[in-house]
Amino acid sequence: MQATIFRASLVKKVGFSEFDGVDDWGLFHNIALEAQIQELSVKFLDIKISFVSYDQNSRGQDHLKQITRQVIAVDRYWDNIFKKDAMMNVIIKKILVNKESNKTYEDLKITIQQITKNLYQ
Amino acid sequence: MFELTIAICVYNQSKIISELINNIKNVASENIQVIISDDCSDDNTYEILRQSNFSEHVVLKRNKLNLGPTKNLQSTIDFIRGQYVIFLGGDDFINPLEIKRLIPHLKKNYYSMLVCLGVRTSREKIVDFLKSKNENALANINTNIFNQEFNGISEFFYYIATMDAGNNF
Numbered sequence: 261m262q263a264t265i266f267r268a269s270l271v272k273k274v275g276f277s278e279f280d281g282v283d284d285w286g287l288f289h290n291i292a293l294e295a296q297i298q299e300l301s302v303k304f305l306d307i308k309i310s311f312v313s314y315d316q317n318s319r320g321q322d323h324l325k326q327i328t329r330q331v332i333a334v335d336r337y338w339d340n341i342f343k344k345d346a347m348m349n350v351i352i353k354k355i356l357v358n359k360e361s362n363k364t365y366e367d368l369k370i371t372i373q374q375i376t377k378n379l380y381q
Numbered sequence: 382m383f384e385l386t387i388a389i390c391v392y393n394q395s396k397i398i399s400e401l402i403n404n405i406k407n408v409a410s411e412n413i414q415v416i417i418s419d420d421c422s423d424d425n426t427y428e429i430l431r432q433s434n435f436s437e438h439v440v441l442k443r444n445k446l447n448l449g450p451t452k453n454l455q456s457t458i459d460f461i462r463g464q465y466v467i468f469l470g471g472d473d474f475i476n477p478l479e480i481k482r483l484i485p486h487l488k489k490n491y492y493s494m495l496v497c498l499g500v501r502t503s504r505e506k507i508v509d510f511l512k513s514k515n516e517n518a519l520a521n522i523n524t525n526i527f528n529q530e531f532n533g534i535s536e537f538f539y540y541i542a543t544m545d546a547g548n549n550f
Contacts, residue, residue, distance in 0.1 A: 261468060263499025265483070268386060268466045270493050276455040283450040284468075291494070300493035305486060308498045312474045 261287070263309050270294070282333040292342055324371050327354045331375055383414040383438070384487045385480070386463030390453040391471030392420040395429060400474060402433045407477040409438040412484050416440045416457045417471075421447040426471075465495070 261284035274290035276283070294300065327350065334346045358368055387408060394401065409415045415435075419427040421444045430441055440460050444453060454468055465487050469475065486495065 263497045265385070265465045265467050265487070265495040265497070267491075267493050268461045268463055271466055272458055272461065275458065276451050278451050283454055286451050287454070287468075301491070302494045302496060303490065303492040304496045305483075306498065307479070307483060307486070308500055309479050309483075310476045310500045311469075313470075313472050 263311075266291075270300070277337065279333045279337050280329060282329050285330075285333060285337075289338060289342070293339060296341075324374060327371075328375055383463035384412045384465065384484050386414045386416060386461045386466040387469060387475070387480070388416045388418065388454070388457040388461065388466055389469045389471055389473075390418050390420060390450060390457070391422065391426055391430075392447070392450075392453070393422045393424045393426060394471045395422075395424040395426045397472060398426055398429050401471060402430065404474045404477070405435065405439060406433075408475065408480055409436055410481075411438065413480065414438055414440065414461075414463050416442070416460045418453050418457045419443040420449070420453040421445065 266287070270291065271287065274287070274294050276286040277290055279285045279289070291300065330350045331347070334343060334350060338346045358371070363371075389401070389405070391398075391401070405415050405417065415438065417430060417439065419430065419442070427443050435441065442456070442460065444456060448456060450470075457468075483495075483497070
C-alpha cells in the first residue's frame with residue numbers, strides 16, 4: 261500500500277474496513293467495491309518511492325503468519341465477486357515467494373498444512 | 382489545502398522515534414501535510430513526539446484506546462487536508478526528495494489513485510550494501526548507521542540519491 265497514493269476524497273468516502281489485521285486490504289477492498297459503482301482512474305507513475313523499514317517490527321516478515329492472515333481474511337471478508345481473484349493472488353504470490361526461498365520440501369509441506377488447517381477451523 | 386497528506390500510524394516505537402521525527406521534519410512542508418496517529422502507546426512514543434516541535438504542517442494525535450492498525454488508519458481520515466493521501470507505518474521511512482518530486486504530478490492531474498514504483502529495503506540490507514562498496518569512510522559501518530554515519534536517515538537518502546544507487550538494494 262505504501263507506494264499507492266489515494267485521492268483523499270475517495271478514501272473519505274469508502275474508508276477502511278476491519279480485515280483482521282490485514283489493514284491495507286480494508287481500503288483496497290472498499291475501493292474495488294466503489295469501482296463497481298463509479299469509474300475510478302488509476303495512473304501508474306514511473307516514479308520510484310523508497311521505503312526503509314526495520315525488519316524486526318514488520319509483520320510481513322513471517323510469511324506463514326502473513327499468508328494465514330490473508331487467506332482467512334479473503335474467506336471471511338472479501339465480497340463474493342472478488343473472492344476467487346483475491347484468493348488466487350494470495351496463493352500465487354506466496355507460492356512464488358516460497359519457490360525462491362531456501363525452505364526445504366518438509367518446511368513447505370508444514371506451511372501448506374498449517375494454512376489449510378487455519379482456513380477450515 | 383495541501384497537495385499531499387502522509388498519514389503515519391505509530392505504536393510503541395520509542396526506539397526508532399528519533400529517526401521518524403527527523404524524517405517527518407524533512408518531509409512536511411506547505412505542500413505536504415503529515416498526520417501522526419499514536420495508537421495509545423504504552424511506552425513514551427507519544428511524549429517524545431509531543432516534545433518534538435513540529436511545524437504547523439504536522440498534526441499529532443493520540444487515540445484514547447489502542448484501536449489496532451486498521452482503526453488507527455481510519456482515525457486519521459478526518460484530519461486529512463491534502464488532495465491526495467499516502468499511508469505509512471511508523472517503522473517506514475521515506476525519501477523526502479522522492480516525495481517532493483511527486484508534487485508536480487499531483488498538481489497536474491486528477492486521478493483516483495496513483496501507483497508508484499515502491500522499492501522496499503531494510504536497514505540491514507543498506508548496511509550490507511554500503512559495506513560492499515568498500516569505501517574507507519564506510520568501512521566501519523555498524524547498525525547505528527542512521528544515527529551516526531549519516532546523521533539521520535534523510536542525510537542517508539541524499540547520499541543514495543547522489544550515488545544513484547537506489548535500485549541496487
